[in-house]
Amino acid sequence: MVQVWNPNGKYRVVSTKPMPGTRWINLLIEQDCRVEICTRKKTILSVEDIIALIGDKCDGVIGQLTEDWGEALFSALSRAGGKAFSNMAVGYNNVDVNAANKYGVAVGNTPGVLTETTAELAASLSLSAARRIVEADEFMRAGLYDGWLPNLFVGNLLKGQTVGVIGAGRIGSAYARMMVEGFKMNLIYYDLYQATRLEKFVTAYAEFLKANGEQPVTWKRAASMDEVLREADVISLHPILDKTTYHLVNKERLAIMKKEAILVNCSRGPVIDEVALVEHLKQNPMFRVGLDVFEDEPYMKPGLADLKNAVVVPHIASASKWTREGMATLAALNVLGKIKGYPVWSDPNRIEPFLNENVPPPAASPSIVNSKALGLPVSRL
Numbered sequence: 001m002v003q004v005w006n007p008n009g010k011y012r013v014v015s016t017k018p019m020p021g022t023r024w025i026n027l028l029i030e031q032d033c034r035v036e037i038c039t040r041k042k043t044i045l046s047v048e049d050i051i052a053l054i055g056d057k058c059d060g061v062i063g064q065l066t067e068d069w070g071e072a073l074f075s076a077l078s079r080a081g082g083k084a085f086s087n088m089a090v091g092y093n094n095v096d097v098n099a100a101n102k103y104g105v106a107v108g109n110t111p112g113v114l115t116e117t118t119a120e121l122a123a124s125l126s127l128s129a130a131r132r133i134v135e136a137d138e139f140m141r142a143g144l145y146d147g148w149l150p151n152l153f154v155g156n157l158l159k160g161q162t163v164g165v166i167g168a169g170r171i172g173s174a175y176a177r178m179m180v181e182g183f184k185m186n187l188i189y190y191d192l193y194q195a196t197r198l199e200k201f202v203t204a205y206a207e208f209l210k211a212n213g214e215q216p217v218t219w220k221r222a223a224s225m226d227e228v229l230r231e232a233d234v235i236s237l238h239p240i241l242d243k244t245t246y247h248l249v250n251k252e253r254l255a256i257m258k259k260e261a262i263l264v265n266c267s268r269g270p271v272i273d274e275v276a277l278v279e280h281l282k283q284n285p286m287f288r289v290g291l292d293v294f295e296d297e298p299y300m301k302p303g304l305a306d307l308k309n310a311v312v313v314p315h316i317a318s319a320s321k322w323t324r325e326g327m328a329t330l331a332a333l334n335v336l337g338k339i340k341g342y343p344v345w346s347d348p349n350r351i352e353p354f355l356n357e358n359v360p361p362p363a364a365s366p367s368i369v370n371s372k373a374l375g376l377p378v379s380r381l
């Protein structure tokens with residue numbers, strides 16, 4: 001149930017799951033790590049399972065977003081001499097960073113490498129919902145198609161409509177660019193911070209369209225989230241999950257959205273009150289959703305699976321080969337960097353140098369979310 005690489009390595013690094021590719025393993029082995037990969041068939045490991053994996057001596061762990069990294073695991077890791085943990089994910093709402101701080105454990109995540117892949121899935125869900133692709137596919141496979149009809153699976157045209165983005169960070173901005181440039185949609189977004197690069201992009205694209213005699217696209221930074229919900233035709237959620245975003249979309253907010261709006265969630269399930277969503281979908285058959293994430297993952301709230309106006313996929317937004325291999329690499333380098341005493345990379349939004357397979361990666365941890373709290377040195381590379 002545990003696969004061991006480089007058994008005589010000086011540092012013991014545990015991965016709670018097999019991860020794609022071999023680069024991450026090789027990078028650890030080259031730096032004198034013994035790598036242990038848990039190969040148990042159980043999908044979600046419990047705290048007890050992981051404590052057993054950590055054992056008496058462990059320098060670092062690479063874990064998954066399905067695991068509960070809190071007091072129990074960080075104290076176990078610390079007792080085993082470990083000072084490094086990395087999620088193989090950009091989101092780290094499964095990690096109690098205060099507990100990690102208490103035990104002096106660095107917490108890594110994997111930003112950037114999944115930005116476009118996740119945005120592409122959000123765009124796919126937007127299109128699937130707008131053009132009723134899953135419903136139509138089921139209809140075909142059921143042998144129900146008996147000829148073209150003017151009213152068969154009529155959906156929404158995106159061109160000229162308004163796309164709303166809640167949380168215009170790395171992924172939200174990438175999604176917005178795809179929808180604006182790809183489908184000539186106007187943009188309205190809400191974020192705590194101004195998305196300056198995104199605004200410049202839409203402005204430049206609008207000028208290009210105008211110069212070519214086409215209707216220019218527009219953008220607006222909304223003063224409130226409700227403004228986005230009221231005005232947009234397609235709304236995609238991309239904030240982090242924390243106390244401020246829990247049930248951000250609830251019964252009251254669903255009620256202010258357009259009756260034929262499309263809501264997409266590729267962030268975290270609890271950002272939507274899923275019980276309220278199921279009820280809203282039942283009451284409003286023209287309202288559609290595309291969901292990659294669920295409030296009680298891996299489960300769906302009762303009734304959701306029966307609704308034709310919902311497209312549901314199992315948390316696959318970052319699931320492209322290049323991205324998943326890159327996530328594994330960044331997670332391994334986060335742990336390795338702390339073990340080796342390397343500084344933390346100065347800009348987690350520019351992690352490309354770590355992904356170039358033709359040259360050795362920089363001697364730094366790509367992204368440590370509690371580097372300030374732990375007073376870790378920052379790379380000037």
Ligand SMILES: NC(=O)c1ccc[n+]([C@@H]2O[C@H](COP(=O)([O-])OP(=O)(O)OC[C@H]3O[C@@H](n4cnc5c(N)ncnc54)[C@H](O)[C@@H]3O)[C@@H](O)[C@H]2O)c1
Nearest residue numbers: 091118167168169170171191192239240244266267317318
């Ligand atoms: N479904 C998936 O497989 C998948 C893949 C990657 C990321 N994610 C999720 O997407 C999230 C975002 O990733 P990212 O790389 O774009 O992160 P990011 O930090 O670049 O972007 C998050 C944005 O949310 C904004 N935000 C925070 N609180 C907010 C609030 N209350 N209201 C509005 N905006 C708020 C932030 O200001 C920031 O701009 C991750 O934390 C993760 O949970 C999911």
Ligand SMILES: O=C(O)[C@H](O)CO
Nearest residue numbers: 088089090091114318
């Ligand atoms: O936060 C993340 O990275 C995703 O949910 C998995 O890619």
